[in-house]
Amino acid sequence: MTFSTIFILLVIGLILMALGAWRHSIGIIVLSMIPFFIGLWGIYSVFLNGM
Numbered sequence: 001m002t003f004s005t006i007f008i009l010l011v012i013g014l015i016l017m018a019l020g021a022w023r024h025s026i027g028i029i030v031l032s033m034i035p036f037f038i039g040l041w042g043i044y045s046v047f048l049n050g051m
Contacts, residue, residue, distance in 0.1 A: 006046070009039035 013036025020028030 003046070006039045006042040009035040009042065013037075013039060 013032045013034075016028055016032030017036065020026070020032055
């Protein structure tokens, strides 16, 4: 996983999270957690492989 894909996933997650908060929709917020956590896991795995 490259840094650009991780960055895109985190941005998509944040945009969906903001949209969910604005619309007060739990479903959108839960959906936004998926790309956000995949992005965080990507950062974590990159750091583990780097060490």
